[in-house]
Amino acid sequence: MRKPYQIILPILLVCFVPAVARAQSFRVQCPTSTITHPVAANNNSEPAYTGPTYSGTSGYPTVPANVNGAIKCQQISGGDGFATMADGSQTFMFSFGPLSGLADIAKGLPGTQVPAAFNTVYPGSLHPGDPDTTGLASFIGSDGAPYNGAIGLAYDVYADANGKPLPGVIDGHVDPRQIMDVGVMNGNIPAPLMAFDEDDEFFLTLSNVGMIMRPDLFEQHTVHFHGYPNASAVYDGVPDASVAINIGGSFTYYYLAPDAGTYFWHCHITPPEHLQMGMVGQLYVRPRQNRVPTGTSLYTSLLAQQTDLRTACRRFGDGASPAVATVNPDILCSNPLPANSGILPGNTTATAATAGVLYAYNDGDGVSAYDVEYPLQIHGFDPNFHFVGMTFNPENFAGMKDKYFLLNGRSYPDTVTAGPLEAESADGTKHFSQPLPSIINIPAGKKALLRISDLDVSEYQTLASLG
Numbered sequence: 001m002r003k004p005y006q007i008i009l010p011i012l013l014v015c016f017v018p019a020v021a022r023a024q025s026f027r028v029q030c031p032t033s034t035i036t037h038p039v040a041a042n043n044n045s046e047p048a049y050t051g052p053t054y055s056g057t058s059g060y061p062t063v064p065a066n067v068n069g070a071i072k073c074q075q076i077s078g079g080d081g082f083a084t085m086a087d088g089s090q091t092f093m094f095s096f097g098p099l100s101g102l103a104d105i106a107k108g109l110p111g112t113q114v115p116a117a118f119n120t121v122y123p124g125s126l127h128p129g130d131p132d133t134t135g136l137a138s139f140i141g142s143d144g145a146p147y148n149g150a151i152g153l154a155y156d157v158y159a160d161a162n163g164k165p166l167p168g169v170i171d172g173h174v175d176p177r178q179i180m181d182v183g184v185m186n187g188n189i190p191a192p193l194m195a196f197d198e199d200d201e202f203f204l205t206l207s208n209v210g211m212i213m214r215p216d217l218f219e220q221h222t223v224h225f226h227g228y229p230n231a232s233a234v235y236d237g238v239p240d241a242s243v244a245i246n247i248g249g250s251f252t253y254y255y256l257a258p259d260a261g262t263y264f265w266h267c268h269i270t271p272p273e274h275l276q277m278g279m280v281g282q283l284y285v286r287p288r289q290n291r292v293p294t295g296t297s298l299y300t301s302l303l304a305q306q307t308d309l310r311t312a313c314r315r316f317g318d319g320a321s322p323a324v325a326t327v328n329p330d331i332l333c334s335n336p337l338p339a340n341s342g343i344l345p346g347n348t349t350a351t352a353a354t355a356g357v358l359y360a361y362n363d364g365d366g367v368s369a370y371d372v373e374y375p376l377q378i379h380g381f382d383p384n385f386h387f388v389g390m391t392f393n394p395e396n397f398a399g400m401k402d403k404y405f406l407l408n409g410r411s412y413p414d415t416v417t418a419g420p421l422e423a424e425s426a427d428g429t430k431h432f433s434q435p436l437p438s439i440i441n442i443p444a445g446k447k448a449l450l451r452i453s454d455l456d457v458s459e460y461q462t463l464a465s466l467g
Helices: 004-022 176-183 273-278 297-305 383-391
Strands: 071-084 090-098 191-197 199-210 222-226 249-258 261-266 279-286 373-380 402-409 421-424 430-433 450-452
Touching: 071 176, 071 191, 071 421, 071 430, 090 191, 090 383, 191 199, 191 261, 261 273, 261 450, 273 383, 279 373, 279 450, 373 383
Parallel strands: 071 199, 191 279, 373 450
Antiparallel strands: 071 090, 199 249, 222 261, 261 279, 373 402, 421 430
């Protein structure tokens, strides 16, 4: 005769499964205005740089001296998926997927959006695999433009004192069905590309949709901006000092973009496993110098940037105010004024910015100007580790050996294939699994900016331009 607990335990487990589904608490966040960006109508584009946001040493006033940058938002999923390797094998991944900017990501572009695009409710119905299953042509918003809004965003309908429904508002309320339909098995390698500008306020929502191929694992996920100067531990993604997002939940990270450059981001839960399984992507921060008005000295503008003490990067005797008392900048100062540039403040001839020119950094003399840019995320896969990750635990960390060398999630000959690559999931639905091409096209006589990052677990990789 069975003991009572032998009968009760399976019943409790069966009853627990639907309870998890009902406990979903997805939300998204993309404010149209903040203290630093007080006018909502001005936060959907980058204003010209005319002076620092804050200056002085006596604290920051309620109203910024100059409004710089804009508000940018993005939503991603944490879950699993499949990628197709160049030899035709289907590789299982724990990975991040796009839940906003899908039309842009399917074209190999960043999924980062301004509030006017992000806070748009999709007018139709979404299905597993969108936009791949319906095609980009049908992934169009009500304004006739490609839909790049937050997946699942829905109007929140309130009721008055008499229970009469009031007009719906957009306040982060979502339809979890759409998030699950699009987010499940929709992992990307590399993870969705992010790009924003210095002085932007960036709101990144991570929604953990779970791993349908491994329902026995209750994997948490986080977002850690690797090498990024994030001053707040709670948004740093390291679970020891911040938060981890459970299945069925969302969390919005907040970042103020202070330092131009190329970075990468990854999940910081069990890093060797989650990195090997594909949870790594790239982000880059564009410099303020892109927004210097035409005909203005780049050096003078860079000098003015040093008066904003939130992001100042100073050298002794550089002429900025207040004066620096030490000879060398802080060791974390990555972008000081050129020490011997030979360009005097007010010289608008050699440093005049021309329309359409972009820069990699705030260089003060235009030396980092470029015409085209390409993100190149280097990664390596151990197919055996991925197979074990789909079937049972524990994986063999000691025997991990990368056998696929990947550029933007692709091995040759897929590296020279244009457009997004797709993979078929376990239910037969196709998803955009590897949206970023790795072809580099440089017009004759022009300059290219290659944003290269590498996060491997077991191998070192290098790149060379042969010939």
